[in-house]
Every structure is written in structure tokens, then in C-alpha cells.
Amino acid sequence: MIPTVLPTYTRAPLSFVAGDGSWLTEQDGRRFLDFGAGIAVNALGHAHPDLVQALTDQAGKLWHVSNLYQIEPQQRLADLLVEATFADTAFFTNSGTEACELAVKMARKYWHDRGADRPTILTFEGAFHGRSSAGIAAAGSEKMTKGFGPLLPGFRSLPWGDHDALRAAAAQPDVGAILIEPVQGEGGIRPLPDPCLQGLRELCDAHGLLLILDEVQCGMGRTGKLFAHDWAGVAPDIMMVAKGIGGGFPLGAVLASETAAQPMTAGTHGSTYGGNPLACAVGCTVMEIVADPAFLAEVRRKAARLRQGLEGLVAGHPEVFEAVRGTGLMLGLKCKAANTEVLQAGHAQQILTVPAADNVVRLVPPLNLTDDDMTEALARLDAAATGLHA
Ligand SMILES: Cc1ncc(COP(=O)(O)O)c(C=O)c1O
Structure with missing residues (x-):
């Protein structure tokens, strides 16, 4: 049974x-x-006493209101994240896989609004981006995708560390973005060397591609900087965050530059629970501690x-x-x-x-x-x- x-x-x-x-x-x-x-x-x-305090204080005041209204802790957390990172704007989710969904949608909409047919996102062998349909298609491994087809199209998985394959793929006319974890977690703790991340940024700039970083596992102080890409001194266009940002309370986010995020206008995306007062009250306290x-x-x-x-x-x-x-x-x-x-x-x-x-x-x-x-x-x-x- x-x-x-x-x-x-x-x-x-x-x-x-x-x-x-x-x-x-x-x-x-x-x-x-x-x-x-x-x-x-x-x-x-x-x-953690500060997180317990933040959660219980918020729980006594307000648990949930729709994103149809202003949500003060959400606004505060967005301001903290924008202040501390490359990003100009943030959308809040409940998990990393939901952040992946939005990152993919944002990259596709960016090219759609430019009138270009560039839906393909380059990904890497060993990647893990969550268990949603987009997440498993992005990872592409047999272990995650077998039996779940038809898969969401538009991902091309490249071997880890094969610079020639990467350069050739980035030059293809249907490619619009590169998605990578600065440190692969599920894939076996494989850090991308700083020069490689710098090279990826240059490659993206050369071809006009969006660089999407998945910092769901390696972000929020885990590598000793607020975000792992800070070590390389380069910025992505879009970044997925989750896990540590909620300190154990379900919370994720997509951070993006204004240019990348511009096409995501009212009605193009949403979430009932994303950015709810409880999660964001905890997230603000995590940020205040970890970003120090x-x-x-x-x-x-x-x-x-x-x-x-x-x-x-x-x-x-x-x-x-x-x-x-x-x-x-x-x-x-x-x-x-x-x-x-x-x-x-x-x-x-x-x-x-x-x-x-x-x-x-x-x-x-x-x-x-x-x-x-x-x-x-x-x-x-x-x-x-x-x-x-x-
Ligand atoms: C790099 C990375 N991306 C995305 C995810 C998916 O996050 P979640 O399990 O919160 O949906 C994970 C989870 O392990 C992850 O490690």
C-alpha cells in the first residue's frame, strides 16, 4: 500500500x-x-532568537494579504536586497523552483518584446534548478526528466568546463540567455572558477545574452560573500535566490536589473503567497544579519x-x-x-x-x-x- x-x-x-x-x-x-x-x-x-522574534511579532499582526495591496515587509525586503546587490527590482516566491520559473519567463519575455526569436537558454551538465517542469527541463539529466516528457523545450545543456562548446553554443541565433549555478550544489559541490564566471559575463555581453545566476543554494552568505558571484566581481542580469534567505521559512526571490525586468509588466506574473508578510518579516531579519x-x-x-x-x-x-x-x-x-x-x-x-x-x-x-x-x-x-x- x-x-x-x-x-x-x-x-x-x-x-x-x-x-x-x-x-x-x-x-x-x-x-x-x-x-x-x-x-x-x-x-x-x-x-535563532531574532528570527523567532520577527516571525512571532509578524504573526501577531498580519499573516497574509494579497499582492493586490502594498505589503510593508515585502517592500522593506526588496529595498534591502536592491541596496545590497546589482539588482534594481525583486519578485518574491515561496521556493527556488518558482524563482526558476520566473527567471525563465523573464528571459523569454525580454527577447519577445525585442521582436527576436531567441528562446533558448544554455544550461550545464550537473545543474539543478528545481523540480518544476521548467526546472527539470533546464537541468536536463535523465535522472530528473525520465518519464516526465514532453519536456518544456528551449534548453541546451552543455558539458561542464568545455569552453569551445560554450562559445559555439552562445553564438547560435536562437540563444537568448545562459543559466548557471556559480557553485553547483546537487551536482556535487562544483565551484565555477572566478575567471570562468568573468568569461561567461564577457561572452554574454559579446552576444547580448542575459546571464542568469542560480544562487538558490550558494547565495545568502554561504560562500563568505553575500552572493557567490561577488567573488568574481561580475553581475548577472537575473538571479534566483531561495533557501537561506528565509532561514527556514519558505521564501525565494528573483532579483533583476531594470533592463532584464522591464518586460514583466502588470499581469505578466503573479503568486498568491509570494512575498507574504510572514516570510518577508523573517527575510528582512536574515538579510540584516547575513549582509553585515x-x-x-x-x-x-x-x-x-x-x-x-x-x-x-x-x-x-x-x-x-x-x-x-x-x-x-x-x-x-x-x-x-x-x-x-x-x-x-x-x-x-x-x-x-x-x-x-x-x-x-x-x-x-x-x-x-x-x-x-x-x-x-x-x-x-x-x-x-x-x-x-x-
Ligand atoms: C541551485 C538550486 N536551484 C534551485 C533549487 C530548487 O529550490 P526549491 O527546492 O526551493 O524549489 C535548488 C534546491 O535544492 C537548488 O539547489
């Missing part, structure tokens, strides 16, 4: 009842160190320390691990043992991590984890690895 919850996830036999900082409490009372953070969602850990340069400097310091510890872990367990990869607090352990076994060995040591493609174990802890959390995590991962080759 089919479970009452549609079984599209392989779930661990763990059920958490409370959270506090980087820690989760299982129903049996055991405490787990959370280095998955809801897959890079709980940017400020669990039950001192907070981001701390993320970079902790990231360097964690990486160093992980390099030691890999060196100490060559039978289990191959290498550390990633950037900031978006790190991956490329495994020799099956990543699922490493993950389960972690569960036995009460530390949570997340699998990714290419046999990688992902470490995406809360950005405000403590030094003690890091020390403890390294000890638990060491014990997990020891258990695997004992």
Missing part, C-alpha cells in the same frame, strides 16, 4: 522534534549536529578553519575520502567509499550531512555555527570514517 505521504524521498529513520543553533533533537532525546541545515536552508541555525560585513568575515574565517580540518580528515582516511571540494561553508567530501555509507556512518555518530552527485557528501552547516560545533563535527566525522574501515 502506498504510504500516506507520497514516497518520493528516501527518508532516514530519524524524526526531529526540536532545534537549537546547529543542533537537532531526535524524538528519542538524542542530539544530532546538523551539518545539512535543511540542505543549506537554516542559514542561522535552528530557533562582520558576519560575512566570520563565515570566511570559519570556512577556512573547517576546510583545514576536513583536509586533515581526508588525509587520515584515504580509504574513505578522496578530496575536499567547494568554497566557504559549502563544502564537499569526494568519497571513495559510497557516500550513502559515509552518511549513515555519520548518523551513527549523530552528525547529519547531505549526499550530492559524483559520490560527494555535502557539508552545508548553519553560517553561524560555533568553533566548538566545528571541532565536534570533525571528531564525529573522524569517528564515522574510522568505523567504515575498522
